[in-house]
Amino acid sequence: MQLTDYLDKGASLGGDSLCLTTNGESLTYAEAQRMSWRIAGALQGSGIGRGDRVAVLSANDPLALTCVFGISRAGAVWCPINPRNEAAENRQLLDLFGCRLLFFQEKFAPLVHRIRGELPNLTTWVCLDGAVEGATTFTEWLERSHREPDEVSPADDELCVLAGTGGTTGKPKGVRLTGHNLETATALTLMSYPFGDRPRYLAFAPLTHSAGVLTFPIMTLGGETVIMPKPDLGEFLRLVERHRITHAFLPPTVIYGLLDHPDLDSTNLESLRCLWYGAAPMSATRLEEALTRIGPVLGQLFGHRGTQHDLDPRARRPLPRGRNHCRGTAFVRGAADAAHPGSGDGRGGHPASPGERGEIVVRGPLVMAGYHENPEATAEVGKHGWHHTSDIGYLDEQNYLYIVDRAKDVIITGGFNVYSAEVEQALLAHPAAQDSAVIGLPDAKWGERVAAVVQLRPAQRAGEDELIAFVKDRLGSVKAPKQIEIWPDLPRSKIGKVLKPEVRAKLAGG
Structure with missing residues (x-):
């Protein structure tokens, strides 16, 4: 399939139905479909052929998505x-991908000016919403390059998306995603979450990430996507009520802010059927709080590699207590597994028994087609025939998957393994805690000591000694932090992940 097949499916269910809405203005499916044909013809008129790379640099915007x-x-x-x-990271990605044309919004012109001289293969720059020196306006480009597009039928497993990794260190990598x-x-989203006729999806998070991919199942049902530019x-709350939104995606840190709003x-919020996180x-x-105040509509997404939701919004009730923090069941037993390292059997590990912790490895048609022009990294992440997530987890007797920690974040203190995520969960159980980050720091006595940074909820107070005692009471002295600092906020990546290398550097430096 091509990405355009999702739009065409929605159009086949009713061209006059609303497709994309922002700031009170809407495109119908027929209008979005016609515009996509015009853009395709202009691309081919600009010399863009099958398999060529075209980049989009934009905030959430209907025209950018139509592109x-x-x-x-x-x-x-x-x-x-x-x-x-x-700017340097985007330049690296555009160079790595070999992009030939870039669509961008006028407000990102300063970024474009900083990188364009270093990208000789990127010869066409199209500004979507204004006039920028050295670029063609979208309207001018559309008229000048327009031609009737040739239809292109996709080959099996043809590349359709090249996405940069959201990594926090090192050079960015390109993830190769096929139409399959x-x-x-x-298909898995449609069969795993509750949908009705013509759902209404609110795109709050960047369409460059999960929020964009989630528009595809909405379109297959002829649903409307309401796009928030910022x-x-x-x-968000006003739009949910006004448009009777049925589906949305929010990162956990944003849900915390929603709970404090x-x-x-x-x-x-009665229209909500599924709030993905x-x-x-x-x-x-805070998940328990969300279930009470927002409703039993939360569904969890774990990467691109297919585990079901950990709650049951279809039945409008949560899973039994104790499983609300799991990552759901594997779609097929063995599709997600926990491999215990170091078994010596030549395969790099053995399937873990129920409750045994190991690295989560997965395989199946959701796994990417490799890292772009990086065979070494592709081979490393796919060794032994499984995709290695670098997450530590376990399966219980009913095949429910739990993520314990990132492998690199396990702390070895006094000969014991301490999983930072477990300590973070204990800290977040404190009523004053908004967010936390737990790391290991070198220690002459323990090898590593457990250290933590805590961000407090608005208008809340808690001291370091109080928080240490709170964790010690729940997890014992080995796992309790030896030091805690209170910060007004935590350093985060572009998609909201806490940057632990920055936390570690600041704590070590202090």
Whole structure:
């Protein structure tokens, strides 16, 4: 399948139905479909052919998303570029991908000016919403390059998306996603979460990440996507009520802010059928609060590699207590497994027994087609025939999957393994804690000592000694932090993940 097939499916269910809405203005499916054909013809008129890379640098915007479908219809490859990245990282990605054309919004012109001289292969720059020196306006480009597009039928497993990793260190890598990858993700989403006729999806998070991929199942049902150009929790609540939103995706840190928002309890959220969350661990305590105040509609997403939701919004009730913080069941037993390292059997490990902790490894049609032009990294992550996630987890007797920690974040103190995520969950159970980060620091006595940084909730107070005692009471003295600092906020990546290398550097330096 091509990405444009999702738009075309929605159009076949009713061209006059609303497809994309922002700031009170809407495109119907027929209008979005016609625009995607015009964009495809203009791309081919600009010399873009099958398999060529075309990048989009934009905040959440209907025209930018329509360009994605035009890119697909032309047979080219969509390269989403995150505007929150540093200029150097975006230049590296555009160079790595070999992009030939870039669509961008006028407000990112300063970033474009900083990188364009270093990208000789990127010869066409198209500004979507204004006039920028050295670039063609979208309207001018569309008229000048327009031609009737040739239809392009995709080959099996043809590349359709090249996405930069959201990594926090080192050079960015390009994730190769095929039409089959996204077709599988869409099918699994449709069968695993509650949907009705013509759902209404609110895109709060960047469309360059999970929020964009989630538009595809919405379109297959002829649903409407309401796009927020910039994040605002008050506006999110107003739009949910005004548009009777049925589906949305939020990172956990944004859900924490939603729970602290003064308008939450007075907003009518009865239309919500599924509020997805993912991209970072979520506090079990705050998840319970969300279930009570937002409703039993939360569904968890774990990467691109297919585990079911950990709650049951279809039945409008949570899983039994104790499983609310799991990552769901594997779709097929063995599709997600916990491999215990060091078994010596030549395969790098053995399947872990129920309750035994090991690295989570996965395989199946959701797994990427490798890292772009990086065979070494591809081979490393796919060794022994499984995709290695670097997450430590375990399966229980009923095949429910729990993530314990990132492998690199396990702390060895006094000969004991301490999982930082477990300590973070204990800290987040404190009523004053908004978020936390736990790391290991070198220690002459223990080898490593458990250290933590805590961000407090608005208007809340808690001292370091109080928090240490709180964790010690729940986890014991070995796992309790030896030091805690209170910070007003935690350093985060572009998609909201806590940057532990920065936390570690600051604590070590202090």
